[in-house]
Amino acid sequence: MRILGLCLLLASAACAQDRAAIQRWTAGHQHQVIGELAQLLAIPNVGEDRANIRRNAEFLRAMLERRGMQAELLETAGNPLVYAEKNVPGAARTLLFYIHYDGQPVDAARWKQPGPFTPLMRAGRLEDGARTIANFAALETFDPNWRLYARSASDDKGPIVAFCAALDLAQGRLAGNIHVVLDGEEEMGSPSLTAAVSRYRDKLRADVLFILDGPLHPSNRPTLTFGARGIVTLELTVYGPKMALHSGHYGNWIPNPAMRLAQLLAGMKDARGRATIPGFYSAIPPFTAAQRKVLASVPDDEPALLRFFGVAQPDAVGASLQDAIQYPSLNIRGLRSGYVDEPRTIIPPDATAAIDIRLVKETPSAKMVQLVREYIERQGYHLTESAPTDDDRARYPRLARLQVQDSMEAYRTEPESPEAERAAAALRRMWGAEPVLIRTSGGTVPIAPFVRELGLPAIGVPIVNFDNNQHSDNENLRLGNLWDGIVSIASMMQP
Numbered sequence: 001m002r003i004l005g006l007c008l009l010l011a012s013a014a015c016a017q018d019r020a021a022i023q024r025w026t027a028g029h030q031h032q033v034i035g036e037l038a039q040l041l042a043i044p045n046v047g048e049d050r051a052n053i054r055r056n057a058e059f060l061r062a063m064l065e066r067r068g069m070q071a072e073l074l075e076t077a078g079n080p081l082v083y084a085e086k087n088v089p090g091a092a093r094t095l096l097f098y099i100h101y102d103g104q105p106v107d108a109a110r111w112k113q114p115g116p117f118t119p120l121m122r123a124g125r126l127e128d129g130a131r132t133i134a135n136f137a138a139l140e141t142f143d144p145n146w147r148l149y150a151r152s153a154s155d156d157k158g159p160i161v162a163f164c165a166a167l168d169l170a171q172g173r174l175a176g177n178i179h180v181v182l183d184g185e186e187e188m189g190s191p192s193l194t195a196a197v198s199r200y201r202d203k204l205r206a207d208v209l210f211i212l213d214g215p216l217h218p219s220n221r222p223t224l225t226f227g228a229r230g231i232v233t234l235e236l237t238v239y240g241p242k243m244a245l246h247s248g249h250y251g252n253w254i255p256n257p258a259m260r261l262a263q264l265l266a267g268m269k270d271a272r273g274r275a276t277i278p279g280f281y282s283a284i285p286p287f288t289a290a291q292r293k294v295l296a297s298v299p300d301d302e303p304a305l306l307r308f309f310g311v312a313q314p315d316a317v318g319a320s321l322q323d324a325i326q327y328p329s330l331n332i333r334g335l336r337s338g339y340v341d342e343p344r345t346i347i348p349p350d351a352t353a354a355i356d357i358r359l360v361k362e363t364p365s366a367k368m369v370q371l372v373r374e375y376i377e378r379q380g381y382h383l384t385e386s387a388p389t390d391d392d393r394a395r396y397p398r399l400a401r402l403q404v405q406d407s408m409e410a411y412r413t414e415p416e417s418p419e420a421e422r423a424a425a426a427l428r429r430m431w432g433a434e435p436v437l438i439r440t441s442g443g444t445v446p447i448a449p450f451v452r453e454l455g456l457p458a459i460g461v462p463i464v465n466f467d468n469n470q471h472s473d474n475e476n477l478r479l480g481n482l483w484d485g486i487v488s489i490a491s492m493m494q495p
Contacts, residue, residue, distance in 0.1 A: 019430055022490050025169045026483050031140045033482070034148070036063070037161040038119045038137055041150040045117075045157075047102040047188040053079045056101050060160065060182055067167045069180075074200050076192035079184030083203060086167070086178045093176035095492065096206035096456070098447065099160050100186030100213065103152035110473040116151040125467070126474050144480030153477040154468035156186070159212035159489075162463055162482055166489040175495040179206060183446070186213075189406050190446035197449040204450070208419045209458040210492055213445050215466040216481065217436040219299050222427045222488050225460030226420055227412025227440040229325065230359035230448065232369060232404065236376070237352045238264065239388055239399040244338070244346040251347065258337040258351040260398070264379060265332060265353055273315025275330045277375045283362040284327055294415045294439050295322040325440050328368060329358040360440060365407040373402055409448040411458055415439055419457040423492060430491035463488055 026033070043059060044052040057073055057080050064071040064084035071084035079102065106116040113120040123146055124130030133139075133146060148158075163180065181204065185192055197204060216223045240257035241250075270276055287295065300321050306314065318324035337351035338344070357368050377383060382396035392399060413420055415437050427435040438460075447458045463485025464470075465478040 016432060018494070019432075019487055022169055022487050023483070026165065026486050027141070029165070029168075030142050030483075033161060033165050033486075034139075034142060034479075035137055036164070037148065037153075037158065037482075040157050040161065041119045041148075041153060042117055045101060045103045045152055046105050047079060047185050048105075050079065053102060053184050057082050057182075057184060060101055063160075063164055064180070067164055068171070069167075069178075074181075074196065074203070076185075076196040076199075078188075078192035081184065081196055081200075082180075082182035083200070084180050085203075086174070088174050088177055091174075091176040093208075094206040095176050095178055095208055095210060096204060097163060097178070097180040097210045097212060098183065098450070099163060099180065099211075100156045100183040101152075101160060102184045102187050103155065103157075104187050104471050104475075106151050107473065111149075112474055113149055116473075116475075119148055119150040119153070122147050122149060122476075126476070142479050144478070144483060146479050147476040148479065149474055149476045151475055153475055154215070154464035155470035155475065156213050158464055158477040158482055159485065162485040162489055163212060165486045166493055169486075170490050170493045173494055175493055176207070178493060179204075186446055189408060190449075193446050194449040194453070197453045201453060204454060206454075206456060208423075209447065209450050209456045210423075211445060211447060211458060211460040212463065212489065214441060214443055214460060214462040215464050215468060215470070216462050217298065217438065218301070218305075218466045219436065220465065220481070221299070221433070222431050222435040222484075223438060223462050224420070224423055224427065224435055225438045225441040225462060226415050227361060227458075228410060228445050228447065228460070229329075229440060229442055230365065230408045230410035231444045232357050232359060232365040232407035234355040234357070234369065234372065235352060235401075235403045235405060236261070236264075236355055237350055237401045237403075238381075239350050239393075239401075240347060241349055242393070244344075244349055247345045247347050254347050256347050258348055261335075261337070261351040261353055264376065264381075264400075267379065268330060268375065272317075274317055275328075277330070277371050279371050280330070280368075281327055283367075284360070285362070287323075287326070290416050291414075291439060294437050295320070295326070297434075298322045298436055298438060322439070325442050326360060328360055328363045331356045331358065358442070358444070359410040361410045361412040364409060369402075369404055376400060376402060408444055408446055409452075410440075410444075411448050411451045412440055413457040413459055417457060420459060423459050423461070426491045426494075427488060430487060461488060461492060 043056050045056050060082045061071045069084035069086045074081040074083045121133035121136035122130040238257040238261040241254050317327050334354040338348035381398045381400045384401050388399045450456050465481045469475045
């Protein structure tokens, strides 16, 4: 026992030395890291802007080549993938990293700075009134609580620069071949990715896929995620009269489609927030003891979250937040019918609900859409493929249309799998503490094609602050997360 204890102590000391060495390197290279990130953020990267996306891709290829990687652009039906590899003679493993370089669309007028692609440094959160740091690019060191504001600072260009920094300091000490693929359409749903993975499968083969996307757990502890929900978006329209009608002349006689839509939607969930659609949860098996242990280990402060969101009581789909994320969810993200801001007392001709279903590994999109379709039909509705014809209106008392818009499947690598345990051990050794292990994250990333086409285990290594305003205005990256993220990514690269 003494020998075992001594071995553990020595191993812990060695890892502390590794971490300290990485942190010293990072402290001495902050100017270069921030400078490179600021240059990258200054290139607009909305996916539909093909010219600037191409500029991003070329800039990134040059960044990777400076690290001694063999880099190239892999053309797709849409925006190019940026691919690079650094191979180690005799390596037994190949590690593939996935990051995306496109960003969400922007409304420049809503940003509290000259522009979304003009990086601005603040000495903390904008919401707390933090002051602006003038001429930040000339500084040599940066307070870890400062934040860099720009589109894609956290989602997902910050992780790209952290990956490059980790590769810089890991030169000559790599756990295997390091390959990376940068996606230029992730925020568009990666429509070109499935075909590209099939086309370039020989380049993309690996032993494990690390996804550098998404935020850390709110505790800001080192985090691993082993899956992500998928999504399918639907539009449900209920039809009423062919034209808007006066509610005084025809109310109580002509059915109101907005009321019918409300009744239809209300019937899809019970008072506890659980979906009532038959079969909605039936594919989810009971959790094993090991899975329950992982779910219970996540340090969510649920009372604090409820206070922060201003909600008194959560839905009861699961026993906890982590439990709930393991099930598919049914969400109404928008409603449209008639007039709200104008006093027009009419029976509207139609009413529409925008719906999304968050998927888990066991609930493929086609199956879930079919369950919703069957539920609507059981309520007496005839579903049309397009706007109803006069013949439809004469034959069917209840008319609706269900349109499938976009879908992306879920994935999951179980936390007790060998590659998952290996990644958790790497973080544990590097930080000397237990990381947060999240079985399924709530966000959607387009990893399913890699898992399906290549049979890869996929593990998320998020590094950015959870309050980064991703997908919103004033997106930001806390610099302490960037420095710590370099350490965590390096732990995946090094033996």
